[in-house]
Amino acid sequence: MHISVIGTGYVGLVTGVCFAKLGHTVTCCDIIKEKVDAINAGRPSIFEPQLEELLKGAINKGLFRATTDIDHTVRDSDVSFICVGTPSQPDGSINLQFIRSAAESIARSMKDGHTIIVKSTVVPGTTESLIPIFTSSKKKFHLGMNPEFLKEGSAVQDFMNPDSIVIGYSDDYSRKLLEELYRPFTCPKITVNLRTAEMIKYANNSFLATKISFINEIANICETAGIDVTEVAHAIGLDQRIGSKFLRAGAGFGGSCFPKDIKALVAWSKSKVYSPKLLQSVLDLNADQPLRMIDILKSVVGTINGKRVSVLGLAFKPDTDDVREAPSIKIVDQLLKIGAIVTVYDPKAMDNFRSIFGDKVKYASDIKSCLKGADATLLVTEWDEFSKLTIEHFKLMKSPVIIDGRRALDPDKLLKMGVTYLGIGWKNK
Ligand code: UDX
Numbered sequence: 001m002h003i004s005v006i007g008t009g010y011v012g013l014v015t016g017v018c019f020a021k022l023g024h025t026v027t028c029c030d031i032i033k034e035k036v037d038a039i040n041a042g043r044p045s046i047f048e049p050q051l052e053e054l055l056k057g058a059i060n061k062g063l064f065r066a067t068t069d070i071d072h073t074v075r076d077s078d079v080s081f082i083c084v085g086t087p088s089q090p091d092g093s094i095n096l097q098f099i100r101s102a103a104e105s106i107a108r109s110m111k112d113g114h115t116i117i118v119k120s121t122v123v124p125g126t127t128e129s130l131i132p133i134f135t136s137s138k139k140k141f142h143l144g145m146n147p148e149f150l151k152e153g154s155a156v157q158d159f160m161n162p163d164s165i166v167i168g169y170s171d172d173y174s175r176k177l178l179e180e181l182y183r184p185f186t187c188p189k190i191t192v193n194l195r196t197a198e199m200i201k202y203a204n205n206s207f208l209a210t211k212i213s214f215i216n217e218i219a220n221i222c223e224t225a226g227i228d229v230t231e232v233a234h235a236i237g238l239d240q241r242i243g244s245k246f247l248r249a250g251a252g253f254g255g256s257c258f259p260k261d262i263k264a265l266v267a268w269s270k271s272k273v274y275s276p277k278l279l280q281s282v283l284d285l286n287a288d289q290p291l292r293m294i295d296i297l298k299s300v301v302g303t304i305n306g307k308r309v310s311v312l313g314l315a316f317k318p319d320t321d322d323v324r325e326a327p328s329i330k331i332v333d334q335l336l337k338i339g340a341i342v343t344v345y346d347p348k349a350m351d352n353f354r355s356i357f358g359d360k361v362k363y364a365s366d367i368k369s370c371l372k373g374a375d376a377t378l379l380v381t382e383w384d385e386f387s388k389l390t391i392e393h394f395k396l397m398k399s400p401v402i403i404d405g406r407r408a409l410d411p412d413k414l415l416k417m418g419v420t421y422l423g424i425g426w427k428n429k
Pocket of ligand 1: 148149150151152153208212245246247249250251252253255256258316
């Protein structure tokens with residue numbers, strides 16, 4: 001099949017490269033020429049395991065290329081996937097401007113009988129709302145909605161091994177086309193109408209975010225009673241009705257999806273005259289959760305003004321350079337407000353963090369230089385290399401104090417070394 005993909009962000013690039021790996025001919029479109037040139041040179045615009053290797057392989061086989069020429073690309077393809085961003089408006093509601101302009105570009109260039117599939121996360125009813133744009137082209141078209149469930153850091157793996165595939169369709173042709181495209185996958189395929197497909201994606205993300213805020217609330221309660229939340233999470237996770245995944249307590253969820261999508265669902269639902277109570281609480285709890293680390297810090301070092309605080313981990317999670325909505329931003333911002341001298345280190349996300357904080361913080365080139373002379377260290381992202389901290393690292397600090405915001409370290413080992421260990425959901429009292 002000849003596939004055009006509009007947008008070369010996480011979803012677009014991973015989708016395009018993976019469809020090429022499955023043997024289709026894919027062209028990805030973006031309006032930013034530098035991005036397109038880099039992709040054609042085999043350099044993905046994002047850091048994602050396996051992506052570069054697959055991209056280079058697909059380019060070499062002649063199955064993949066990127067372009068700024070959306071008109072020719074759409075005209076020469078059988079199906080277009082819309083994979084553009086759906087950012088938040090200031091009030092949290094979804095901004096659909098890129099979806100609409102992608103639809104207008106496709107409508108302008110498509111051949112009769114073209115299929116358009118929306119892959120971006122959009123509030124229910126959005127895909128249907130594009131119908132007048134395509135109808136105005138006076139050409140026949142087919143419309144589908146096929147949400148993605150990719151996690152940053154394992155996006156290729158997630159695309160190739162999904163738990164399920166959601167096929168939202170408006171007519172038999174779009175359903176059959178999506179079934180054909182996903183034929184190599186053996187997982188369950190859920191065939192539903194367009195707005196149900198859109199809602200499934202929001203329900204999925206909302207449930208996962210709720211699970212995280214739930215365990216974070218339990219963690220905050222555990223702290224007051226000398227209970228280790230990881231023991232509680234492990235035990236309840238064995239109940240198959242609950243399940244063990246997404247029960248890691250910590251400094252809160254960030255990233256390009258959970259915060260934006262839950263806010264969009266809440267705002268959209270309010271516009272439909274239902275004000276979600278549970279999801280609003282999920283967001284409220286998550287907004288405060290990063291600052292719990294500062295409360296714990298105060299409880300051990302007292303006043304923070306003038307103290308040297310090192311921050312390990314800036315990305316919203318490990319194995320990515322993405323700092324969008326990362327808890328590190330709130331934590332560092334607050335530390336600076338209350339007069340801390342902050343040094344940060346992250347294996348991949350330093351440049352992205354620097355573009356937000358500039359020279360307000362010091363950037364260390366490795367863990368040791370980050371810890372040197374610090375009154376306390378905050379572990380905010382659980383990169384693998386932080387789990388290997390030794391006494392040699394802590395000896396560099398002014399006082400060996402670590403606050404584990406991801407429960408990634410072994411408290412017993414650290415306490416035996418003479419380190420003052422505190423953490424979210426740990427027996428801090
Ligand atoms: C998420 C969804 O998982 C994915 O299906 C969707 O398509 C996009 O949004 P992503 O944002 O890449 O993916 O990362 P994910 O691994 O889900 O983590 C999101 C945030 O939740 C991170 O900040 C992570 O640290 C946090 N998290 C996750 C927890 O705090 N505890 C957990 O147990 C799991």
